[in-house]
Amino acid sequence: MRNTFKILPVLTGDVSGAASALFELGGMTVIHDPSGCNSTYNTHDETRWYSNDSLIYITGLNDVDAITGNDEKFINSTIEAAQELNPKFISLTNSPIPFLNGTDFEGICKIISGRTGITTFHVDTNATGDYISGASKAFEAYVKAFAVSKALRSTDQIRVGIIGATPLDLANPESVKSVASFLADYGFEPVYCLGMDAGLDSDPQDKLTDVDVNLVISSAGIRAAIFMEEKFNIPYVAGFPAEGMKDALAGAVNEAYKSGVSVCAYSNIVRSASDRYIVGEPVVASSIAAGIKRKYDIDIDVIAVTVEGLVPVAEVDAYSCTEDTITEALKSAGAVIADPLYRYVCPADAEFIRLPHLAMSGRLYLKEVPDLCKFDPIKEGLL
Amino acid sequence: MDKRNEIRIKDASFPAPFAAGLEFNAPVHGTWNIVHIGMQFPMAHQIYICADNCMRGVVMTAAEMGMLDRISGVVLSEEEMVSDDITRVTLEGISELLHKFDKLPEAVIVFPVCVHHFLSCDMEYVYSHLEEEFPGVIFMRAFMDPIMQKLHLTPEQTLRRAMLEPVKAKEPDDRQINILGCDMPLDKNSELYSLLTSNGFKVREIFDCRTVESYMDLGAGRLNICNYPTGDHGVKAFSERCDIPYLYLPLAVDYDEIDKELKLMCDTLGIEMPDYQDRRSECDRALSDLKVHLDGAPVAIDYTVHPRPFGIAYLLLSHGINVAKVFADKVTDEEKDVFEKLRKEYPDLVIAATITPGARRIPRNDSDVVAVGQKAAWFCGTKHFVNMVEGGGLFGYEGIIRLAGLIAEAYDTESDTEDIVPRKGLGCVSCI
Missing domain, CATH: 3.40.50.1980 (Nitrogenase molybdenum iron protein domain)
Structure with a gap:
């Protein structure tokens, strides 16, 4: 069986995920690609493109340069642009043809960095992964490049870094601000939000390790968090402050601070198998399901549609990322919380609660995207 | 003036006024892409065979047109690209897809991609088997291979050819x-x-x-x-x-x-050519009226509005209208002569790039400009613009008169640039 999509769109791809993750961090992202990657990303998957002058470009690779291995054009163009625009860093991402011809990105990074004096890193995409794959690799590469030392632990207030925010999961900018507010409300000090403006320090580059705990609010942040845990002994908590989950999440942050052990905040909230489903990114979807369980004692199973399996889902849940498997998973659903486009593969008589997801439907339902911290389909009488 | 991003025409070279380099893509999407064009073939179904990231743009184009039921994809995995037989993957994928249909589409436009060239996919083998397996279906041989577009045909050119290939010669209808x-x-x-x-x-x-x-x-x-x-x-x-x-x-x-x-x-x-002298005079009057109407307001023109942006610049300038800028990254062969005329007669006309890295950060604060085209509108930061792409179907003297009217209207009217120009495919259905 091949992976075919008859009616559903594919999720945002890894190249766009990487660009999205790095968008607000002051660098220059260069996609080594002939065309398409730029317009696809900025048209459908980037809500900030119109008015935020982030530096994201393609190289405009042509067949002859690909065949002859002419990397000089790529290198020189990148250096010229960097010298003109002076970014804080340069990230290079890959696409299918440079992937197939084995372009030496690590070597090219060294050349560019050597000639410009600007930190340059490779985000290992090839256009075959989903956005979480690209975004998580991008956050990881960024943290590896700039997280240099561990500051002393705070003694009075637990300092928290928010990791994994992109509009692809949090298209309503209020969501990420609400995450920061949640931390402050529970007495933590939110230091920065890596990926999106949450009203915190907009330049986290030098403060990456000035935190006691990382809060991974989507699986896009998991690789960076694991790196920071392994390298700097900073534990992380995976979880999103969805309705019903805030106390539990705050407790998990406190616990991680005390024990130094990382945890998935939603993992110990046991749910039973159900014919109700939420479809989406694993951390956010699992947190919403766990929050509903805690608040209303209603079971909802999670169908995680990304393939980045580093974030565990509960026993009753599943990773499912093809149209065939998602359709199969939902075939007996009684109720579904999902992006409106999943309606196409739901049983006609299933109750359907719309929860638009930029990584699925792009800008189609942008105005409907809620503040995910306040999303409560039970309270709203939807379920 | 930073010559990397803007240049006076007297200093510009043909056909490329700006050095090639990294490419920026402005948030302006009114021109049609291959999905929009392909939808013009009656009820044709489009099938793309490509990696996720490449698939996303085309499928979302269709989604925004409300036409997800007319597009499908075979998603290529890393393993399939590296270790599998691309010809087999492509054939099996398309075949599996078509077997999912309750009723087969009458026509299918197939879009292999860049990797099919590089992995030597035998597309003729694919088509011969598909035509054998699905004898009632018309298979059109398109490509989404932008890696070829700088030195060979663009995907758009290939598609337009492919869409006409099923048409066979019939008894000519003389009318x-x-x-x-x-x-x-x-x-x-x-x-x-x-x-x-x-x-x-x-x-x-x-x-x-x-x-x-x-x-x-x-x-x-x-x-x-x-x-x-x-x-x-x-x-x-x-x-x-x-x-x-x-x-x-x-x-x-x-x-x-x-x-x-x-x-x-x-x-x-074999028909008589009318005398169009009166139409020429009407054009002159329309342009003269426009000059008065604009009262010296600067005009900027971009290449997406019409395939002859330099021609329009010359037309307007030669009628006394203050054309300040032309947004274009290259000059086509069709415009070589008018480009040379502009160099001689209006040497200070500015050409502005739209894809250079620096174009991203050029201040967009020329709100007094009347833009002819969406890109000019975005780059100038103006709400006064002619919302048209690809020539808008305007032709001849009537086209010039209509264009003069549209520019006057743009001068008089504010439009919501931020809402309009990011929408894809002007003239198509847009669900956003």
Whole structure:
């Protein structure tokens, strides 16, 4: 069986995920690609493109340069642009043809960095992964490049870094601000939000390790968090402050601070198998399901549609990322919380609660995207 | 002035005023892409065989058109690209997809991609097996291979050719003239259209073809006309194959060129060429009125609005209108002569890049500019703009008069640039 999509769109791809993750961090992202990657990303998957002058470009690779291995054009163009625009860093991402011809990105990074004096890193995409794959690799590469030392632990207030925010999961900018507010409300000090403006320090580059705990609010942040845990002994908590989950999440942050052990905040909230489903990114979807369980004692199973399996889902849940498997998973659903486009593969008589997801439907339902911290389909009488 | 991003025309070289380098893509998407174009084939289903990231743009284009039911994909994995047989993957994927249909589509446009070239996919093998397995289905041989577009045909050119390949020569209908290769319906008030209909010809465009059967009647044309540059290749190939006379009559904005094109068509069809001196005078009056109306307001023109941005600049400048900038990253062969004229007669005209890295950060605060085109509007940061792409179907003297009216209207009216220009495919359905 091949992976075919008859009616559903594919999720945002890894190249766009990487660009999205790095968008607000002051660098220059260069996609080594002939065309398409730029317009696809900025048209459908980037809500900030119109008015935020982030530096994201393609190289405009042509067949002859690909065949002859002419990397000089790529290198020189990148250096010229960097010298003109002076970014804080340069990230290079890959696409299918440079992937197939084995372009030496690590070597090219060294050349560019050597000639410009600007930190340059490779985000290992090839256009075959989903956005979480690209975004998580991008956050990881960024943290590896700039997280240099561990500051002393705070003694009075637990300092928290928010990791994994992109509009692809949090298209309503209020969501990420609400995450920061949640931390402050529970007495933590939110230091920065890596990926999106949450009203915190907009330049986290030098403060990456000035935190006691990382809060991974989507699986896009998991690789960076694991790196920071392994390298700097900073534990992380995976979880999103969805309705019903805030106390539990705050407790998990406190616990991680005390024990130094990382945890998935939603993992110990046991749910039973159900014919109700939420479809989406694993951390956010699992947190919403766990929050509903805690608040209303209603079971909802999670169908995680990304393939980045580093974030565990509960026993009753599943990773499912093809149209065939998602359709199969939902075939007996009684109720579904999902992006409106999943309606196409739901049983006609299933109750359907719309929860638009930029990584699925792009800008189609942008105005409907809620503040995910306040999303409560039970309270709203939807379920 | 930073010459990397803006340059006076006197200092600009042909055909590339700016050095090649990294490419920026402005949030301006009114021009049509291959998905929009492919949807013009009646009820055709589009199938793309590519990696996730490449698939996303085309499928979302269709989603925004409300046409997800007319597009599907075979998603190539890393393993399939590296370790599998791309010909087998492609054939099996398309076949599996088509078996999911309760009712097969009448026509399928197949889009292999860049990797199919590099992995030596035998597409003819794929098509021969598909045609054997699904004998009632028309398979059109398109490509989404932007890696080829700088040195070979663009995907758009290939598609326009592919969409005409199923059409077979039919018994010629002496009264049928096909106008093909453009996304914008020809203005029915244009001299071209009027000349044809007043002489008893019926004009058939792709937009008139609602069914496959009706589409196939294009093979009965007495004459094929193309007026858009990226359509030329395909319409010419179609004409040669079906032995239909062919004329490329581009969207000229120069009086003499307009006359020359109309004369060529009249001679080809054996009809009398009217005297258009009065129309020339009407154009002059319209442009003169526009000059007064604009009262010196600066005008900027971009390449997405019309295939002749430099021609329009010359037309307006030569009628005393203050054209400040032309947004274009290259100059086409069709515009070489007018480019040279501009260099000599209006040497201070500024050419501005739209894809250079620095174009991203050029201040967008020329709100007093009247923009002719969406890109000019975004780059200038103006709300006064002519919202048109690809020539808008305007042709000839009537086209010039209409354009003058649109510029005057743009001067008078504010539009919501941020809402309008990011929408894809101007003229198509938009669900956003």
